[in-house]
Amino acid sequence: MVDHLQQKPHAILVSYPLQGHVIPSIQLAIKLASSGFTITFINTQSIHHQITSKNQQNGHQEEDIFTEARRASPGLDIRYMTVSDGLPVGFDRSLNHDQFMASLLHVFSAHVEEVVLKVVGENENNVSCLIADTFFVWPGSLAKKYGLLYISFWTEPAMVFTLYYHMDLLRSNGHFGYIDAREDSIDYIPGLPRIEPKDLMSYLQTPEVSVTHQLIFKAFRDAKNADMVLCNTVQELEPQVISSIQKRVPFYAIGPLFPTLDFSSNNVAMSLWAESDCSRWLDSQEQGSVLYVSFGSYAHVRKTDLLKIANGIALSNVKFVWVMRPDIVSSDDDDPLPDEFKKGTQDRGIIIQWCNQKQVISHPAIGGFFTHCGWNSILESIWCELPMLCFPLLTDQFTNRKLVVDDWKIGVDLCVMKNLVTENEIAKNVKYLMNEESSRELRTAVKEIRKILDKAIESGGSSWGNMTNYINDLKLILEKKIKRNIDV
Incomplete structure (x- = not known):
């Protein structure tokens, strides 16, 4: 029995x-x-x-x-x-x-x-x-x-x-x-x-x-x-x-x-798109000099907003890795970025369809995260001690942004009444986030939040x-x- x-x-x-x-x-x-x-x-x-x-x-x-x-x-x-x-x-x-x-x-x-x-x-x-x-x-x-x-x-x-x-x-x-x-x-x-x-x-x-x-x-x-x-x-x-x-x-x-x-490795297959390996390019960049840009796996971005973000990043002159999944705007527009943006930034940025996010954001060259405020991305960004630029798109992301920006003070809000700020303001905030001196308070705060995660799981x-x-x-x-x- x-x-x-x-x-x-x-x-x-x-x-x-x-x-x-x-x-x-x-x-x-x-x-x-x-x-x-x-x-x-x-x-x-x-x-x-x-x-x-x-x-x-x-x-x-x-x-x-x-x-x-x-x-x-x-x-x-x-x-x-x-x-x-x-x-x-x-x-x-x-x-x-x-x-x-x-x-x-x-x-x-x-x-x-x-x-x-x-x-x-x-x-x-x-x-x-x-x-x-x-x-x-x-x-x-x-x-x-x-x-x-x-x-x-x-x-x-x-x-x-x-x-x-x-x-x-x-x-x-x-x-x-x-x-x-x-x-x-x-x-x-x-x-x-x-x-x-x-x-x-x-x-x-x-x-x-x-x-x-x-x-x-x-x-x-x-x-x-x-x-x-x-x-x-x-x-x-x-x-x-x-x-x-x-x-x-x-x-x-x-x-x-x-x-x-073993944060950066995946012992379980869970990627929904073929991953690009950008580690060699990142290895050639200075520590903390690259902005990681990703808006998650599900929500769509309006094309007008995507172009505004592209222009803002172009104006900032900051190096970047931009994850541009094929259906980010819609299934009918798998290449929404203008050629002039790609040509104008090819010497300081790479655009990929998907990646192992944890592997990329834990690389020493990454210095900030331009994010849709998905909860997994926020926790992973904190773990890697990265301050965030916040552009929520859907569901809980607006509330998550409040936690990041208002409560924990580890990020910058890029929205006014649910509308994306101007491309000049995007450029200004990108430069602010990626400058270690100007973003010192954000970086200190995110290190303290990381300590909370460390202590909680031990x-x-x-x-x-x-x-x-x-x-x-x-x-x-x-x-x-x-x-x-x-x-x-």
Whole structure:
């Protein structure tokens, strides 16, 4: 007879199919497997295809994205499965966002349930919990149906979590969901200091309540009933917000979720585009002299803004590496930069479609990061002690910018009322950021934030302790649950 109390926890982990969510989900899977979990990781066929096809171009032939991780740590028990998200592999999800989200709700969820049923059936009572991205609306009911604990995984800052958590307050106070929404400061969200409407997530700055909003409402109703919430942030970075959330739901800040000991290498295939290697060019540049420019893997940039940024960088005379993914403007315009910009800056800059970002920004030649303020990029920039130029595009990026610019004072805002500043102001701020003397305060501040990350992940630190507490709390809940079932 199997002693279920002695078995290690088995978690089914479902990542939201965007690179900014997949990357920390992969690292969470490895961290939990390293702590004795069995993990069944569910990926979409679209993300899997994009990763594996592009990594084959990068010289990797593996079909299972965890193969290298298992080779590096043979004891990792991670099982990998893929399902359809309900759309063709080549479908442009970023340009058809509402259709994509509807498919995740109605089709992807059904395919995930098939996997859950199969895994639970094969492993009998050994599967203990479903860990799923908070943005899904169905994990809570799915976990309940199959007798699993529901662990909600939040990949963004705790501040963003609590704003979504209190969408009802924002709506009842007139700051969200109205054509003539209030424009004064918001000072009534529990645990949150005063915040301006311009710093809300983009979804909360629109007057109409769309399908996307309805899904977010449902997702957070689900999250409020989760057994636990894991968050890719650090307790000391958002102490008041996290303390307030913890009064409502078991909330564990376990970030940053990236391999800190070998930061620049990827032991898991996770790139969505073929990577260019610019290390030889960077090796020839002076320390801290190169600006890294990247706007992430999903959101689009208006062509007028892209040209303004290009002109600003040209005027600055600063050296740069610019990651220009093929669909940055749209799938129909894969070369949006004018030839005169490329010719005029070819002696001091390189333009690439994609790269290993951690490898590039950890290079000594990189001195600053022109970013869309994606949460992964912010944490990675802090780890590399790089100040930031902030140009948010979508969702949480506007709120992330507030943290970077206003709260931690490690970056410069390039927006006025959601509009990009002029090309002359871009040039001025680029030169300011890349001049070590003028940006000294930013650089000192980012070094201090890096120390907070260091301390949090070391033995005895807050993230280390929160992960330990999460595992111990989970095992305690499972033991009680198993004993109840045995008694029955």
